[in-house]
Amino acid sequence: MxxxxxxxxxxxxxxxxxxxxxxxxxxxxxHKGEGHNPLCGDRVNVTMALDGEGRIAxxxxxxxxxxxxxxxxxxxxxxxxxxxxxxxxxxxxxxxHLVKGEETELAGDDRERLEVMAGVSAFPMRVKCATLAWHTxxxxxxxxx
Amino acid sequence: xxxxxxxxxxxAAARADFEILSREVYGKTLVYLDNAASAQKPRQVLDxxxxxxxxxxxxxxxxxxxxxxxxTERYExxxxxxRRFLNARHADEIVFxxxxxxxxxxxxxxxxxxxxxxxxxxxxxxxEHHSNIVPWHFLRERQGAVLRWVDVGDDGSLDADAVxxxxxxxxKLVAVSHMSNVLxxxxxxxxxxxxxxxxxxxxxxxxxxxxxxAVVDVRDLDVDFYCITGHKLYGPTGIGALYAKxxxxxxxxxxxxxxxxxxxxxxxxxTYADPPARFEAGTPAIIESxxxxxxxxxxxxxxxxxxxxxxxxxxxxxxxRAREFNWLRVVGDAPGKGAILSFETEGxxxxxxxxxxxxxxxxxxxxxxxxQPLMERFGTASTTRASFALYNTRAEVDVLIDALxxxxxxxx
Numbered sequence: 001m002x003x004x005x006x007x008x009x010x011x012x013x014x015x016x017x018x019x020x021x022x023x024x025x026x027x028x029x030x031h032k033g034e035g036h037n038p039l040c041g042d043r044v045n046v047t048m049a050l051d052g053e054g055r056i057a058x059x060x061x062x063x064x065x066x067x068x069x070x071x072x073x074x075x076x077x078x079x080x081x082x083x084x085x086x087x088x089x090x091x092x093x094x095x096x097h098l099v100k101g102e103e104t105e106l107a108g109d110d111r112e113r114l115e116v117m118a119g120v121s122a123f124p125m126r127v128k129c130a131t132l133a134w135h136t137x138x139x140x141x142x143x144x145x
Numbered sequence: 146x147x148x149x150x151x152x153x154x155x156x157a158a159a160r161a162d163f164e165i166l167s168r169e170v171y172g173k174t175l176v177y178l179d180n181a182a183s184a185q186k187p188r189q190v191l192d193x194x195x196x197x198x199x200x201x202x203x204x205x206x207x208x209x210x211x212x213x214x215x216x217t218e219r220y221e222x223x224x225x226x227x228r229r230f231l232n233a234r235h236a237d238e239i240v241f242x243x244x245x246x247x248x249x250x251x252x253x254x255x256x257x258x259x260x261x262x263x264x265x266x267x268x269x270x271x272x273e274h275h276s277n278i279v280p281w282h283f284l285r286e287r288q289g290a291v292l293r294w295v296d297v298g299d300d301g302s303l304d305a306d307a308v309x310x311x312x313x314x315x316x317k318l319v320a321v322s323h324m325s326n327v328l329x330x331x332x333x334x335x336x337x338x339x340x341x342x343x344x345x346x347x348x349x350x351x352x353x354x355x356x357x358x359a360v361v362d363v364r365d366l367d368v369d370f371y372c373i374t375g376h377k378l379y380g381p382t383g384i385g386a387l388y389a390k391x392x393x394x395x396x397x398x399x400x401x402x403x404x405x406x407x408x409x410x411x412x413x414x415x416t417y418a419d420p421p422a423r424f425e426a427g428t429p430a431i432i433e434s435x436x437x438x439x440x441x442x443x444x445x446x447x448x449x450x451x452x453x454x455x456x457x458x459x460x461x462x463x464x465x466r467a468r469e470f471n472w473l474r475v476v477g478d479a480p481g482k483g484a485i486l487s488f489e490t491e492g493x494x495x496x497x498x499x500x501x502x503x504x505x506x507x508x509x510x511x512x513x514x515x516x517q518p519l520m521e522r523f524g525t526a527s528t529t530r531a532s533f534a535l536y537n538t539r540a541e542v543d544v545l546i547d548a549l550x551x552x553x554x555x556x557x
Binding site for chain 1: 171494495496497500501504511512513517520526527555556
């Protein structure tokens, strides 16, 4: 099999897409976002509850889509739980660079955990699948509930 | 044009006309099964455009010089070729457009909009492409038109009785695909036209797929409007055509304004050219018109029934082999349908599947195919679609099936 395919559909990705973490809706969410990829019709909803100190106390997603978009959303919610809004935005910037195959500012543990998505960079037509949840998260932060 | 008709379809000989089919992608031989999105071009089409540009090209309908006259002649000869292809009565019933989308927008703007009062109805089938939906949404949004949707059966078939039942006294137009780009369903167009006319409604048929796979006779169909696009017909992008009955065209207001479409322009007045020039503002797709004509000549050089039988065989074979997978559900299996295999795959998203097939050299389409109401009808967001052309083979179907099995291993 094509190495880039193996990299793209590695076990961690398939596991996240089959058993998504943080799947659902946050009760009493302070921030909500709806994402839509008009190319494929995929949708993702992100709900978050921020605490008084600007931390993401709870984050969940709901959606239907390809393995890449679902795994990315699952991984994102897992990473952002308990992080500050500022962190979330920084991670997103690093993630976008990573999946586009550009130099990324991600480091340490964050880099290690998100590295599984790096294979997307060999598939330019699929970058949008990987970034949908992150853009939705950002619009949720900007738009509020 | 006058070449002897080939009564037996020789797929190997036809493949040799398509240079791109011998290329590789990711080290694998290309298996191109995205023909319903756009077909590949034979050398006859590419040569025609190159030769025209290299020897006779200038702007049309303008200059008095030699090349302009030669160009104009070629351009009008292409119109005659389209007329013959659709068996229209008059060449002036053929309007060149950018493609099928522009043709339908032209009918919406120039014919329908001035005739629509709030509450008037447009009947659509649920299997329409967005290009035969959105121009009617414009009339709903702007003029209070009511869109009435006709469902298809679970096998994807469209029933003339169901269309008939949706046509009421306020129906001005029935807009229906001749052949669905997702299901492959072929509409009972002639019957639909007869029923619509009996109730005073006109019919527009989207023939972007239909004209590629079957002989079209607009006079026999008695259809009011019929559109085709060049690029799905083995021709170039950027050109298509609208057939409309002469009486309709004469009564229609202009679409785009500009050069070529006027009779006279003053400071406080303007008068318009007769059809079809009235609807062809600006410099048209001149070189592409030669390509479109060459594509039609190419297709017409075959026995169309033999080509249709070949394509049907490909579909039947693919349909049969797809039964090997209990996780695959075919969407659209109407009797007499065209060679399009759309399917859902349990536990695998169409885009993941298409990515893996791509690495095996197999080009398919994954997504909603610009037919979201139809996806909703079948309760899905997307399907994978393999659509066949005259140059495809059973061996390519085998590659598709092997690639599907491989994808299942990776994603299953």
